[in-house]
Amino acid sequence: MAGGTCCRWFKHPRMRFLLPKEQQCPPLLDLCIRKITQEIEIHKHHTFSALPPDLCQRIFNELVFSSCFLTPASLQAFLDCALQDIYLGEYDGAAVDDAWMEVISSQGSSLLHLDLSGSDVTDHGLTYLKDCKNIISLNFNHCHQISDRGLECISGLTRLESLNIKWCNCIVDVDMKPLSELTNLKILEISFSKVTDFGISFLKGLRKLALLNLEGCHVTAACLDSLAELPSLSNLNLSRCNLSNDGCEQFSRLENLEVLNLGFNNVTDACLAPLKGDLKCEPHSLSLSTILKRLTKLKSLNLDSCWIEDEGLVHLAGHQQLNCLELSDTGIGSDGLHYLSGLSSLEKLNLSFTMVNDSGLSKLCGLSSLKSLNLDARQVTDTGLASLTSLTGLTELDLFGARITDFGTNYLKCFKNLRLLEICGGELTDDGVKNIKELSSLTCLNLSQNCNLSDTTLELISGLTGLISLNISNSGITNAGLKHLKTLKNLRSLSLESCKVTANDIRKLQSTDLPNLVIFRPQ
Template sequence: MELCIYKIREDIDKYSSFSMLPRDISQQVFNELVYSQCLTEVSLGAFRDCALQDLDLGEYPGLEDSWMDVISSQGLSLLSVDLSGSDVTDSGLIHLKNCTNLQAMNFNYSDQISDRGLEHISGLSNLATLSFRRNNQITAQGLSVLSGLVNLLKLDLERCPGIHGGLVHLKGLTKLESLNIKCCNCITDADMKPLSGLTNLKELQISSSKVSDYGVTFLKGLHKLSLLNMEGCPVTAACLDCLAALPALLYLNLSRCNLSDDGCEKISGLQKLKVLNLGFNDITDAYLVHLRGLINLETLNLDSCRIDDEGLVNLTGLQRLRCLELSDTEVGSNGLRHLAGLTSLVSINLSFTVVTDSGLKKLSGLASLKSLNLDARQITDAGLASLTSLTGLMHLDLFGARITDSGTNYLKNFKNLRSLEICGGGLTDAGVKNIKDLSSLTVLNLSQNNNLTDKTLELISDKELNDSKDGGALKSDLTVF
């Protein structure tokens, strides 16, 4: 079947219609033409009345209103359509009015669609998913047509700067489970009030908005809310009282919210959390004391917070922790002893910390570790030697570390590595030879090693290379930078 479809693709100009084919076959032919970028306005005509179900044309070049007649000819069979990044205008959407079984529509980055275009889809009451990311033309008035889409489960209006005041039209969409209005700096506390009745809401993204503590109070009744992204919102610790009342809350992003230690004890009420992002806040070790009771945490992000070694003692009881982000903190070698018992850890980021070679020995027992970021100038060959017991590592970032040819001998222990970065070190072609045996490697970054020569790539693989001496894709699927 695949060979037949490839042959059809090559001879596409010979076919005037696929309507006699079974729907699943014509769908496969259509998908192959899209994937290979061989679909044109002319060849699209062969799919008229083919009863296709899914038309994924997101970011497809040349797509405009003149294509919409054939697209709409799929009629009641059409279930999903993605026209993201196209030149389709309001007039083009008229054609979709009769495709009343549509369940999913994506018009991301389609700035030629405005409130007028939304009017043409107001009757598509079977829609479950609708997305208009990064649209500057849609306004609060335009959102009024969404009130009839009573079966809508997922609505994405990310980076739509004109929708302030329009969320009132969502009040009747009681089935809505996911709402993304992040990066809409027009959104204020007043826009949160209409959401208070959306009791089936499970995911809410309001990052980079103007929602404050008062706006968060309107979320108290959303008992199914499991994901809340408030990154960059002007909230304080006062909002944590309301969040603690959300029994299903598992994911919380409070990054870049200018939080401080004031009122930090309230974080202890979020005991069901699995993912907590506190990065880029003005919090210290005093804040971490109140994380002790969050024993269900699996992911904790403390990027760029004012914490050091002593604060990490408060994490010792978080036995389910899998991912820990400590980048750009004052954590050093002594603090890593508090992580030695967190045997579920899969990923640790220690970039731009003050951890030295001696501290890395304390990580040697973390057998589950798969990803380790050590982007720091003070890490040397000795530190790498301390990690040789971590044979399950799949990603190792040594960007900026002072790794020499001698140090690369330790890499032979990491047979499972898929991604390796050794940048800005002192490697020569002699050291690169030790990387050749890492058969699982798919990404290798050796940039800023000024002593490497034009023969570096040849040392890594005996297979045919491309013409770029600075790096490129090998036929072994290894990408070198």
């Protein structure tokens, strides 16, 4: 802010307002809203229905944000207030249950967005929603008491575009049938439910469905036969589904896929061997070549913890449109990286916990579009970092476990756009931080596990005023060095675990100089 003014932003879905620092007078409306929320606790206000809906919305949002005053009793003041957005997901105040639903349903046709994730609302509670015909999005994530009877209650909400029923343990195949009537659905998340291939067959008529999250469901590759009937499907998450090779040829029918997550499945390139007359195909694995066949629009591919090795990457070479590739914890090494060298659109690449070493990193130097690179691997050293200096567009660089020394930090000067940097291999001293202090665009910095860092490090980085998150745990930082953090007014998260610093030390700093600090360790 001009003139060094320090301000604090409070955020909530569909709400964002500015609270200036104490010596400045807040806007009159903000003062009124704060006063009203305080008076709610003593039940001074019995109804807000005569107020304009937008003002009611702001009062309601502030109550939710404060996590203090909103209860089934105080909620009665919002009866018939025409609220558009009710976000009670993971609400920290009173337990949200069916007792809240009468007031929620009284918003009627005005209600557009409802988040009840983590609540105790039951099937009976959902019966109240029948008059909320204009709801666009519903979130029931971790609502363990909702089953088919509850989903039948929302089947009449035909304008619904987004539905989240992740981690709803009671959801089984029969519960999918009511969803077949929600023909305007564009987003459906069913992760970690008991739904199988049969349940997915009820989704065939959802022709507008663009995103489907089936992570952890009991589906097989046979569900692809039903998914092939969805012409708008562009984002599919099948991670942790224990998929087998049977039926995987159906992937070629999902021609409009742009995002595909197959992490933690038995995806492998072993099935390519029979084409060369070498080895027998693994019967319970998904062939990468089969999966990628005809998926010419694919922009994001997640193969985290799959059985992919160097030769399997040859099937990625022709996918010039790829901009995000997740290869963490796979069997690839440096030899396979040359297959990636031509992916000119690639912006995000994760090679953590792979066998990639310094010798292969030079093959990535032509990826001029790369913005995010994860090289969390012990075999990466200063030499490998030197090979990457042409990637000047990087904004995120994760070298968490890499063995980067003070000398290696000289190469960081080439990455002037870095916003996130992690170097936690244990080989840095204060001398290395002298190069990091020049990275003025940094907002997130993790230097934990470097035990030789001292209070001098805090002095060196005191000029990185854009920092939002800072972690220097397991180092030699002491209470005496905390004074150097006073300039980091934007800091929201600070971790100094296993340092000679106590929670009280940080609280004092928070109260006097770091008003935006909301997360800190130790605590």
